[in-house]
Amino acid sequence: MLLLETFVFVVQQQVDGGLNEKEISQQISSEDGRQNPPQTDTLRAEASTDRQQYCDLGIPDIHAALRELTATVTEQKEKNRELTATVTELRDEMNKKNEEISNLTLSQVELRKENRDREIAFSAGLMQSGSGYFGPFTTEITLTYRNVFTNIGNAYNPITGIFTAPLKGAYMFRINVTGRRGIHSSASIYKNGEKVVSGHDEQAQDWLNSSNGVVLILEAGDVVYVRLWSGRRLYDSVNNYNTFSGFLLFPLREDDVCRM
Template sequence: MKALVCILLLLETFVFVVQQQVDGGLNEKEISQQISSEDGRQNPPQTDTLRAEASTDRQQYCDLGIPDIHAALRELTATVTEQKENIRDLTATVTEQKENIRALETQLREQQMFILEELNKKNYEISNLTLSQVELRKENRDREIAFSAALWESGDGYIGPFTTEITLTYKNVFTNIGNAYNPITGIFTAPLKGAYMFRISAYGHGGTAAGVSIYKNEERVVLAYAYQPQNTLNSSNGVVLILKVGDVVSVRLWPNARIYDSQYNRSTFSGYLLFPLK
């Protein structure tokens, strides 16, 4: 405020001088003389003293005000500079936070992608596992092969003797899992490659031999045979065979031999898959 008053006083003096020059075209010397003359006529000595005092006050006032302006300006400049520094620091902090946010967003996207990939892998594994379980169940069903049968469905009696071998048909079926045995033809047909177990039993009476053989395709493999002049005859045998898909197994009655069966199911033919083979 002090500085403003000082400046206004200086401006007032300057305007007065310029106005005098414009109005009268006076030069600096004339202006001084006129001012002195007018001061002599109009102002008593007291006025000059008052003017001198006022001029001195104005000078002192300005001398006191100008340093205050400079100090205020310096303080204001320092404050502005400090605020600029604070703004720069704040801007740097905001920029750093933006970078951190972008980094976190990138990390979050990567984690989401990783989680999605893991979920897709798990779903694929579960899908494959489900398919594998279905295939395994189907494969296990395919491996469920077993049968067992006796000669007569009802009643009792002999079969044979005949002059040539005949294929026996075991009609009283106890078990036929996989339906690989045909009770009409008496033939077992292998549905898949594997190791199979087969067993036969032959029962008869003395005076005529009781003999049967297991055939793989057209090859005789094992036999069950018994003979004595009188009383009952009983014989059995078994074998493990490696069969390919489509191989057949059957039981044939020997020539001039006979076997007997009844409700007690003493003459039987059985078989089952031990394990599949590649």
């Protein structure tokens, strides 16, 4: 429309004789410049306007966001390290507790075993059944107390009449000696072939009775038994007048000093 008006204006001027050809060209260029301004300036203005609009919208700075994210990751890593250290500490403590429990259990087992090894005691009577006399004999004989009342630890052998010490320790032994009808009744406790103590009684008639006891320090494997004297006689029945008993008082270490 603007060009049409310009064209009409130019024609009119030519008709009137007011404009030459150069002036007509300048007029058209001027009008065209007003109609189509330079595109470069327009694009710069639009770009500037777009940047301003983005800033006005409040879009965050990417570098600031990255810094914040890095700080968060670093903090999380630190927390993870602390958590890992705590877990490791708890695991170590638990392993230590388990080891203590295991050691305690082993100690208890060893203690129970040691206590079982210390459980040594026996007691036996001369006759298993009936009644009757033993002796006299022309030589000493080892008495076999066959009626076993107690034999904890099985250290006493009712077949041989011999007690064998299973470990070093202090042991208590005791015998009871009974006879009747005027024949002397005498028996002795022996340790490894050596006479230690004796029980002896003699009367012209009726019952004879005596007893004795001793504490002995025995090494493992030492033997203790009772022997009837030569020419002596015992009497026994279901009443168990003649008995042989012994038990461990307490164990001794290998380096303990033995005192007899």
